[in-house]
Amino acid sequence: MQERSHYLKIRGNCGNFSTMKVALAQISPHLGSLKKNLDIHLQTIEKAKKKNADLLIFPELSLTGYTLMDMVSEVSLIPEKDPIFKKLKAESQELSLVVGFVEEMDKGLFYNSAAFLSGGKILHVHRKVFLPTFGMFDEARFYAQGKNFHTFPTPFGKAGMMICRDFLSYGASYLLFAGGAEIIIVLSAAPGRGTAQAEAYETSQMWEIMGEAISRFSTVFLVYCNRVGFEDGKHFAGGSFIFNPAGEMIARAKYIDQDFLLYEIDMNEVREIRKKWPYKRDDKPEIILEALKRTVSKYED
């Protein structure tokens, strides 16, 4: 175990070993059962280990299920103190993990959160900023709103995370791009709508369009992990995918069915594509920042 985490550390520091195996766990969590969901996580981790995955990503609220409503406070976790996280942290000695959960931060504030675990530690927690509250969605009623989009170093390069609706705001992706992300990870619990097509819900296309645009114009790897299964008749659409920094879809999981997607990526492609398409070099965050301040200052109360 030690040897492997040591290897990861070296690999992160030099750049010679730039390939990594990413696994996406397109699962169907139980609604409101931490215990059953932890079992699903541990089984999937075993599977990913056998396949020598370096990074295993779970969908939004993978430890709890999505339609929690008043269960939010009942299934919330404090990662630093929680026995479930203790187990997951131990597992992350062997492979890095991304999980979705309800986080209690400060007393009585509950967030729809995602944690990146690696080398036995929590490297970063992202708290969902864009809480969909319209039509079939009611998140702002139950969750506190996250306030930031950070990038953070990982053994594979600089990463950024978003949760579901965050990813449909291109401003959020821009912040990760400006923050130097090389890989953007999106955890999702996106229900499908529209059944005019043969293979997938019409809304699956919306996520793929965003995946293509953001990966291509940010020249980053874009990894999107969606869940499947039904909750109160809502049908989560699956179709998890990986785009390379050239904006090409290189892997996609099944639509609507459970799946386990494993794909080897070469993080060095970020460097290679940026020689050809210098969007990152030519980015002008200072100008955008100042212009945005001027725009916002004109808003009426």
Added chain:
Amino acid sequence: MKINEPFVEKVLTAFIKEELNKFNFKKGIFGLSGGLDSTVCAFLVSKALKSTNTIALILPYGKSFSEDVKDAQETSRRLGLKSRTIDISPMVDAYYSRFPTKNRIEMGNKMARERMSILYDHSSREKALILGTSNKTELLLGYGTIHGDMACAINPLGDLYKTQIRQLALHLGVPDKIMKKSPSAGLWEGQTDEKELGLNYDDIDQILFLLVDKRMPKKDIIASGFKTEAIDKIIRLMKNSEFKRKLPPIPKISSRTIGHDFLYPYDWDR
């Protein structure tokens, strides 16, 4: 309005399987009238579950609707379902011998609730989950008996308009004879939905689709060629039947009240 039939079939069969699994049922049970909706339900259930785990109850009132009963029996035979035909006339007649009426709607509603009662009793005896067969058109218009044919545990067909059910039926291979039947609530013989509503289903569904799915304002629907009276009638039916689609209101007295701020999902801890 157009659906992709194989995709919808896949979604609905997955839904039936998953819901049964979540609630620890192996068997599904439903009322089979011989009409289009319950026949489509039968076809879907037979694809989702083992035929021995699929129970169709055929519940005629005496000798009425004998053609439909024959069709229902033929469907369950063809699909290899477990089926049982139970005449509801002794129970219904026993009641009406004490409280006679000539009101056809009241009688039809009573019969629908008698069927519901038998369905729930058999659901318990057989340990089978009840599948509903109300389509989106009926649900929106309130064209069903509350606590009667509208009663169920899950409703696989509830987001498909009648015209979409027809599309799906064609794909599933529902026999021509059933496809061609005039849609009927079956409250009395000779009743057809279209006659009673004074509108045909294609128009009803188009208007509902524009109102509900597209949220189109009335004036724009009129501009697209539909009659004001038809639209008004549909809106009135929707408003007047909202009570059939909701739990009854509870006056809020405490700090946490069912239906107000006691908020848990149907699939709570499933």
